[in-house]
Amino acid sequence: MARARSRGSRLWLGLAEHATGIVASLLFLAPIVWTVLSAFKPAGEARLPPLPPWPTTGFSVENYATLNTFGDGLWLPAQNSLYVSVMTVVFSVIVGVLAGYGFSRFRFPFKDALFIVILSTIMIPFQSILTPIFLVLTKIGLHNTLTGLVCVYVTLQLPFSIFMMRNAFDAVPREIEEAARMDGANNVTMLLKVMLPLVWPGIVTIALFAFLGAWNEFLAALVLMTDQSKFTLPIMMTALQSGRFGAIDWGAVQAGVTVMMVPCLILFLLLQRFYIRGLMAGAIK
Amino acid sequence: MTTIIATTSAPARRRKLVGAGRRQWIGLLYVAPAVALVTVFFIIPLGMTAWMSLHNWPLMGAHSFIGLDNYWAILRDNRFWNALRFTGYYTVIVTIAIFAVAFPLALFIERPRQLTGFYRTSFFMPAVVGFASASLLWSWLLNVDSGLFSPAAFELGLTEKKVNLLATFQPAFWSIIAMVVWKVAGFTMIILMTGLQSIPPDLQEAAMIDGAGPFARFRAITLPLMRRTLALALILSVAGSVLAFDQFYIILRGGPRNQTLTAVYWIFNQSFVSFKLGYGAALSMILLVILVALSLVQLWLLRKPEGVD
Numbered sequence: 001m002a003r004a005r006s007r008g009s010r011l012w013l014g015l016a017e018h019a020t021g022i023v024a025s026l027l028f029l030a031p032i033v034w035t036v037l038s039a040f041k042p043a044g045e046a047r048l049p050p051l052p053p054w055p056t057t058g059f060s061v062e063n064y065a066t067l068n069t070f071g072d073g074l075w076l077p078a079q080n081s082l083y084v085s086v087m088t089v090v091f092s093v094i095v096g097v098l099a100g101y102g103f104s105r106f107r108f109p110f111k112d113a114l115f116i117v118i119l120s121t122i123m124i125p126f127q128s129i130l131t132p133i134f135l136v137l138t139k140i141g142l143h144n145t146l147t148g149l150v151c152v153y154v155t156l157q158l159p160f161s162i163f164m165m166r167n168a169f170d171a172v173p174r175e176i177e178e179a180a181r182m183d184g185a186n187n188v189t190m191l192l193k194v195m196l197p198l199v200w201p202g203i204v205t206i207a208l209f210a211f212l213g214a215w216n217e218f219l220a221a222l223v224l225m226t227d228q229s230k231f232t233l234p235i236m237m238t239a240l241q242s243g244r245f246g247a248i249d250w251g252a253v254q255a256g257v258t259v260m261m262v263p264c265l266i267l268f269l270l271l272q273r274f275y276i277r278g279l280m281a282g283a284i285k
Numbered sequence: 286m287t288t289i290i291a292t293t294s295a296p297a298r299r300r301k302l303v304g305a306g307r308r309q310w311i312g313l314l315y316v317a318p319a320v321a322l323v324t325v326f327f328i329i330p331l332g333m334t335a336w337m338s339l340h341n342w343p344l345m346g347a348h349s350f351i352g353l354d355n356y357w358a359i360l361r362d363n364r365f366w367n368a369l370r371f372t373g374y375y376t377v378i379v380t381i382a383i384f385a386v387a388f389p390l391a392l393f394i395e396r397p398r399q400l401t402g403f404y405r406t407s408f409f410m411p412a413v414v415g416f417a418s419a420s421l422l423w424s425w426l427l428n429v430d431s432g433l434f435s436p437a438a439f440e441l442g443l444t445e446k447k448v449n450l451l452a453t454f455q456p457a458f459w460s461i462i463a464m465v466v467w468k469v470a471g472f473t474m475i476i477l478m479t480g481l482q483s484i485p486p487d488l489q490e491a492a493m494i495d496g497a498g499p500f501a502r503f504r505a506i507t508l509p510l511m512r513r514t515l516a517l518a519l520i521l522s523v524a525g526s527v528l529a530f531d532q533f534y535i536i537l538r539g540g541p542r543n544q545t546l547t548a549v550y551w552i553f554n555q556s557f558v559s560f561k562l563g564y565g566a567a568l569s570m571i572l573l574v575i576l577v578a579l580s581l582v583q584l585w586l587l588r589k590p591e592g593v594d
Binding site: 014017018020021024025027028029031032034035046047048049050051094095096098099101102103105106107108109111114117118121123124125126127128129130131132133135136140151152154155158162187212215216217218219223234237238241242250253254256257260261264265267268269272275276279280 | 309310311312313314315316318319320322323325326327328329330331333334337390393398399400403404406407408409410411413414415416417418421422423424425426428430431432433436437440467470471472475476479524528530531534535538549552553556557562565566569570572573576577580
């Protein structure tokens with residue numbers, strides 16, 4: 001009897017826990033779902049409060065078409081964002097892998113000092129050095145270029161990239177390298193053929209963080225990209241939302257926010273494991 | 286290794302050492318791109334910030350050395366101190382709010398049960414969306430005519446007319462807090478979860494057998510053993526909040542009546558709206574000192590407990 005009741009109360013407890021979990025999950029997911037659904041309303045409906053969130057007068061991509069008529073359209077800033085993010089990934093990986101390998105496997109003068117200096121840049125907020133970065137970019141002719149923005153983003157990612165890659169290389173047993181060296185592998189083949197296949201989880205992690213960091217970054221892009229044709233998505237959408245292109249079209253804002261969010265969400269859902277690994281590495285250190 | 290060296294002849298040994306030495310120097314080549322980037326886009330700008338802060342430096346035209354005048358001007362700059370005070374206020378409130386939500390969530394997802402993976406992913410989703418996207422999203426939800434909250438409250442009969450949440454300080458401020466908690470709680474939750482998972486389960490069980498209730502266990506075991514994790518989550522939250530900009534710029538434009546200008550926002554205005562680059566640099570130095578001080582506190586809080594590796 002008592003056993004049955006305790007089983008019954010445990011069942012209720014379990015149900016209550018899941019009810020809490022589901023309500024909380026809905027609260028966190030609701031704003032995202034609300035926007036993605038509302039973006040598919042026809043323009044007339046998108047102006048009204050989103051109750052209910054889904055389109056009631058038929059699905060439409062009108063809002064995306066409207067968004068494309070503002071300023072330089074949707075595609076140019078989307079391309080800019082994609083270009084900056086992909087290049088940030090490519091160069092973060094190249095520079096991070098090289099430096100991680102160098103710091104992990106070689107002894108050279110000032111090695112520890114260089115490592116500490118690079119890692120400690122994380123203590124300095126980049127917000128406080130934006131003006132000189134702007135002047136440096138002007139000086140070297142990268143002012144108002146996407147390349148300049150990529151350089152800044154790669155630098156901001158460096159402490160994390162190098163820390164991750166050094167740990168990844170440190171975890172590779174030296175015997176593997178010695179065996180490969182016996183077989184006549186030089187430094188470059190060693191890195192490309194022997195080491196890379198062993199450290200790829202670290203590479204995926206730094207690539208993911210570099211992409212999300214560059215895709216979502218706002219302040220540096222706002223300050224450094226003054227030419228409208230160089231705007232990334234966050235800058236273009238903020239200009240639109242501030243009424244720079246005339247009356248604010250909230251339907252277009254919903255469409256733009258959807259375009260900005262969906263790549264991050266998809267990448268995260270596909271690569272969740274690597275994302276959490278990156279967080280843990282930072283947290284446990 | 287020593288035995289191998291000891292058995293090789295002297296010239297061979299020298300050759301081997303030279304070869305090894307050269308191979309080690311190659312390490313510098315590997316780290317050179319990283320060092321170059323950090324030098325050009327971090328160290329030099331950092332030095333320039335300090336240098337510029339001693340100058341009257343307009344965007345166009347010549348700059349002139351004025352010593353510490355920018356810093357004396359900051360002392361009299363009430364609007365900067367207001368911005369700094371507001372930033373501090375925001376930091377305290379938002380950090381408390383984030384922890385109040387993230388800690389229960391961490392305790393909730395730490396215990397394995399059905400659907401835990403789904404819950405964890407759902408809570409974390411807003412954290413991978415950028416601050417700019419989240420701000421744009423919420424600026425729509427908070428809009429008085431086309432948004433969600435005011436019209437919904439009106440339709441439900443909670444308010445007599447549609448209330449513009451962004452028109453006065455209190456509702457505007459708490460709207461931002463709600464948005465930031467929604468966006469950041471999942472991130473803090475994961476950090477706290479790693480701390481919870483590092484507590485040996487037998488410790489909790491032993492305490493339970495000794496008759497300790499859930500609250501006593503939380504206070505005597507969970508909290509002390511999570512000290513470093515708590516410190517890390519705390520510092521990440523504080524540092525992020527002190528540097529807040531995107532949400533106040535995008536949702537509120539510093540309003541209503543400039544009451545939500547943060548420190549970074551004020552520096553942004555001085556440097557890139559008024560183009561007082563020297564003055565902006567001096568303000569940046571103040572911000573930098575605050576953040577470095579926070580980092581030093583972090584290092585102290587994260588120090589390994591004595592006697593434990």
